[in-house]
Amino acid sequence: MHADTTPTRKAAALAAFAGLDHEPGVPKPDPILVVDKVVRRFGGLTAVNVDHVEIQRGSITALIGPNGAGKTTFFNQLTGFDSADEGSWTFNGKQLKGVPAHRVARAGMVRTFQLTKALSKLTVMENMRLGAQNQRGENFFRALIPGSWRRQEDEITERAEELLERFKLAAKRDDFAGSLSGGQRKLLEMARALMVGPELVMLDEPMAGVNPALTQSLLGHVKDLREEGMTVLFVEHDMDMVRDISDWVVVMAQGAVIAEGPPDTIMSDPRVVDAYLGAHHDAPMSAEEFEEQLQEAEAELESEIEEKA
């Protein structure tokens, strides 16, 4: 559905990754985000313990890992929503540790939430408009003079409408965001983050619960964004999507980064298969395969039950 010729940015990204080691924490040629020794503990549990990680500018990087690996917590640390116990990280060379969340966003690093945060009693359109940065009308005094922000507002609205169209939310434009379905909220969450126009967008499971057909078209959009120079870091459990879109994959388990590399390599890494992918290998299973697997599992279970009995 997209142009067959490999787009320039993608090529650039792939080129950048080409010679790299497939080691956790490998340095990238042009990192936008550099993370060092970030640790977050909850009581006895070390949720995040990332030694070193770099995110290449202009690339689409996937962050995968089993449930509870610490991906969301890691996002929380980086974006200032939770304070890390130790460690430091720089974005565009700027130290961001201890910087409050809204400054992180203003610096150009925007995240979405896995458990969506729709602004219920605002309409979908208002949700979108809110994302835009540097709005004149958001200043108390200028807000009182509609003339000073009307033009900008119209531009913002136009941009929002385009995005809504893409995210299949145009029909919901004037409905309260609180009335959206689960999947629609995910879509709104992502669209709103894109309204910010960030340099680095961090998506936490953006497509979970989104219809596959729509996912596909949105992936095209994300690729386009990369063409426009945006860096994307996303968490996802849908391997089809990871394979389709990402230039580089970082794997987390039990708080630490255990592997890095291009998608294909990673997905055949036995450690990753073992910890994360399970029997779910590269290609989607055919029905027969599935049946087979099922029978295996069943037999196993039965034998277990017998053992117990």
Added chain:
Amino acid sequence: MTAPTPENHAEPDRVPTRDEPGPVTAADEDGAEPVSRAAVVDRSDHLAGAESALLRADELYAGYIPGVNILNGADLYVKKGELIGIIGPNGAGKSTLLKTLFGLVPVRSGSVTLNGEDITNLKAHTLVARGVGYVPQTNNVFPSLTIEENLEMGAFQVPGKFKERFEFVCEIFPALRERRKQRAGSLSGGERQMVAMGRALMTEPSVLLLDEPSAGLSPKLQDLVFIQAQQINKAGVTVIMVEQNARRCLQICHRGYVLDQGRNAYMASGRDLINDPKVIQLYLGTLARA
């Protein structure tokens, strides 16, 4: 005195109709015709099949806001021991359909019957007593309760079985056993999903309604969920499953429904749907094939 509403909508009382604009369909460069109800839905199929159904819903109309229907005459039936999949675009009304079956959203017109008994608008907890289990899509755990207590709530009506079922659930999701004293509110997205699924498995329901049970789970666990669903079904439990992981869902289910705009767009066996080019284009996408 009229109040200028500060909100954007000029007429707050306007009742949006769900008939226009055209149905929500996937982006399609070929300009495929949107599915229209008249073209595909033929109630005779439903009526024929529903005859001997365990659970059936007929021409359901339901919604949240007065005057706006989300379900526009949805039909559904499940026979005993069947595994049904429901797919459809976001906002089609899949979750609403499950909630309506389960008595969480009031039925405005139409009927729901279980075992030939009318259960329209019965309260959820009485349905649980009749052996119906439900896993919601969102807000599906009790955040301030521990994992163990969450599961205990799942077995609320059969407290005696708690120990046994708890073992069973922990067998499937070993992560839960380790964390049994952790409050669900601090769990990761996937861990929550496990708790939600586990909670519904605490009783031994005869009908199980699952709303996107695999969302947010790692591929390994997704497999597990589908296998579990099928196994439970094999054990005689009737399962209705809403999934966005549509391909996987249709692979295992006996019959699939495609829901669009609150009404059935397609109903066929899972295998047929998965291979129907229209369905692929509009609802399944080609990504997984690539």
Added chain:
Amino acid sequence: GGEDSAAPASSAPAAQSSAPAAATAQGDGVLTVGTLLPQTGSLAFLGPPEFAGVGLAIKEINDAGGVLGKPVVEVDTDSGDTSTNIASQSVDKLLQQKADVVIGAASSSVSLSVIDKITGAGVVQISPANTSDQFTTYNDKGLYFRTAPPDVLQGRVLGDLILADGNDTVGILALQDAYGTGLADNVQKAVEGGGGQVVEKVIYDPKAADYSADVAKIKEANPKAVALIGFDETKKIIPELVKQGLTAKKVKYYFVDGNLSNYGTGKDGFPKGTLDGAKGTQPGAQVSDDFKAKLKTVDPNLKDFNYGPESYDATILTALAAVAAKSDAPKDIAAKLQEVSTGGEKCKDFKSCNDLLSAGKDIDYDGASGPIEFNEAGDPAEATIGIYQYGADNTNKNVAFNTGKIAG
């Protein structure tokens, strides 16, 4: 109240000119008495005797033929307390109904919040219970009066009584409002001026959840006598005193008019002997049983009679002033109020006073609450303070009266 120099009579026209419309509404030949008394709020328990006092007076006046040949009209409203903030609305209603005189409010704070509105409209305000000294100097255009004496005299008498009983160390527990703190100051002045020592003065919040800390503070100071200055909360404070060991046997309790009730030993009274030997002061002559009985004909449920006589007197005085002025216009009433309360032939009810007036005589009304003499500021110029003592049955009996000038 009033300006220091100008007599009420001379300042009344000023009020008149500033509110001509209001004045045209009044002076219509019917004397309308409005009440602004507590039906709700924290002083609600003071309401019934006050309403009964006004009601009784009006009944007697009308039985005697009314004023200016017409029956006196009564309009009742609720003053609430300052936190409910409805007094002002009540005043609106009274003004709307052409009240010539407003009897009220009970609370000094409430009176202060409406005094401008009432006197600004050229209407006379007479409070039966305000004791705050604010009113003496308030710029009220000569329209504010009160029948309750300011706290000065009672404080002086109570302080003296405490010393006479040989208490060299005194603790004061006083309610935190104009009444409580004013009286407490006067008691303290009297005690310390006569050689005694106020070892602890605790001002308590009447809405406090409990009073144990307040009592503990008194206990720590170990006084020989405790002066209890307050209202209904005293019922909660006495058990606390008893609990912490400050029984009537150990320290002497002194009460004031706000709480000098007959607590009794019955179901909702105190155990026998709880107040044995305690003393108290109350302004005004003793309310005669006869008068109490009359009040009860108006309100059979009446238990306490605080400020009932003062309310009664305020109403009677108003009527007499109107008769004397041959007008029901507020400014005329205000001008005559001092006159009918001082110098002249004594009389003590409306009928006899009215007769004297129609006979062209100068009268001096002395009321149910004692000898009322308005001074130029509209305050009572002198008052009688009764001294009472409790027996083992927790009821009090009069032991003496003391009458004195308030000034000086």
Added chain:
Amino acid sequence: MRRAVIAFTAFLGGIVFLLSSPAWADGEALKGTLQNQGQPVNGVKISVAGEDGKPVGDATTGADGKWEVPVPKAGKYKVTLDQATLPKGIALKFQNRATLDVQVYEGSERNVLFALAPAGQQGGAATPASSDSSSFWDRVAQLTFEGFNLGLIIALAAMGLSLVFGTTGLTNFAHGELLTFGAMCAYFFNVVVGLPLIWAAVISVVIGGAFGYSQDRFFWGVLRRRGSSLVAMMIISIGLALFLRYVFLFFFGGEGAPYADYNAQPGIQVGPISAAPKNFIAMGIELAVLVIVGLALLKTRVGKAARAVADNPALAASSGINVDGVIRIIWTVGGAIASLAGVMLGLSQNVSFQMGFQILLLVFAGVTLGGLGTAFGALVGSIVVGLFIQLSTVVVPTELKTVGALLVLILVMLFRPQGILGRRERIG
């Protein structure tokens, strides 16, 4: 004017006046009784001089310790006690107060008091008796006890509130009136019907439970099913509070009244604390109820279900919990506990139509301080509130004791925004 007054007094005094010996005769004078520890002291010379120092007269105390010096007119006089004439072993309590400036008012005698004390025990100056440290610590101990006493009552009230809040999310401003209701029920059965207070309390708790039940059955439950928002319900509760409070005023009247039993019960001394026996029993009951309800909430099935309903009613229903049933149980228990709290409050205070309303702020403070929606938060928070109300009076004037407690509340909130026992929410 004096003439008139005398005439009036004579008229009015009637029989009373004749029977009781008049304490104030006509004419200005200074007088007093000299006593040392209750015993009259005689033979002490006291002299009076005018403001200008001119002697006016003097007197020597008689066997009964009395002395009197008439003065010519109202005004200021200097009254001096001749310390040399004091008997051996007796001295002025305040050395610097041998001479007093006394104002005599027109027409009245003025009592003057010279405080005496055994020699060696007197204070140097007339400053407020600086309390020695032992009585200070006694007071601190007493206040600590009172803090627990008050705190437990608040906690009981808070428990009822937090049960309902925790389960339905309703901020019930009418909760104070539930307390009043309980107290008034007990009053009715105790004072009007004449049952012993214990039985009256039991009945009142039962009725309180029934009241709670029917409030939910016929009111809040109906609103909930109609989908009223929590904010609307909060405001409705303000209306309900107003309504109930004035119903109480209507039937009960504005005055406070005690129960027939245990009123002004004499205190017993336990170490540094003096307390009435009823306090200990009440505190015991309160603590027991609080712990039992707290544990029930944590451990029993219904308790857990209540917390589940609090978290997510729809999901609770999906788990087979009868949400309305659970809420009704909670309302019943909440109403019963509120009633008990009301009875206890009435026992330690008085029954009045404002009693619940006046304590409501402290109840809210207790619930919040402990952490909203926690089983034992109400208990911990309320006791902290109670303790601070009482103990803060060591530093601040008692009129400001609530200020002390509220300041502490604010401070705690700053350092533990989720309350003492509360837990922070996870983001994302």
Added chain:
Amino acid sequence: MDWNTIFVTTVKASIGLETVVYALAAIGVNIQFGYAGLLNFGQAAFLGVAAYGMAVTVATFHLPFWLGILIGLAATIVLAFLLGIPTLRLRADYLAIVTIAAAEIVRLVFRSVKFSSVFGGSDGRQNFSGDFFAMNPYSPGTYGIGPISFNERVTWVLTVGWVLIAIACGLVYLLMKSPWGRVLKAIREDEDAVRSLGKNVFSYKMQALVLGGVVGCLGGFLFALGQASVQPDLFSTEFTFYAYTIVILGGAARVFSPVVGAAIFWVLLVFVGNTLSEAVSAGLLPSLFTVNNIGAVRFMLVGLGLMLLLIFRPQGIFGDKREIALDAR
């Protein structure tokens, strides 16, 4: 029954001083709570410090009136910062209790004997409104239509009051239609989401708190000037409760709802009160009802009325039913 009096007093109440004061206070609450979701239960304190700031300046320290106004405003803003800096990070319900506590502290301090030389204890302060009435452009007389008229003093206070209300409403209208208002409403829904979009949530909350406080403080000035007196108990928690009631009666987050709500509230109070007292004096009620308890009956009915209004119109007069549907648990 004197229906004329009932009618006239009721109509006057709908535009009278109390309505003006409560409306201003409620507009402030509406900004804070209705739009920004801040459960500021200390609104009474904002009115209180403003009124006292002015009254004390003029009456205690004998400084000029306008300085008093400035000091009152400054005191409000300082209070907003004092309250806001530490508490705006709290969860909504915790914020409520902290602000209630703060308001009570303010009231108790005003009331205390300890500071009575400054604040005047429970009697409060008087004698500060002279300069205000000296500015009165109305010559002595009454102004109005027929019986619904006020004397020149009241007319002056009401004129100022309604002009201030108009300005405040205009301000709210402009602000809430603007992106600034959008941020505020978004904060009400979910702060974290707003933070993630790069807005300084704390700053906006503070702006809302200050703005709401300042609007409310105008009510405080008028209250003090209209009565020519301030008392601490005017600013008790009930005041704030009623302000909230008014906002919800009108419908939260609607520009005119506080004004209409305030009018309804006072109309209800006055109409019920006056009708009852007329009925009692006309002997129309059973003898159970007397002058002593009729005040209680009035508040009973008002409480009942408020309940019924909200039971049958839970979204308030101007509210949107759809928003309520989203709240339902």
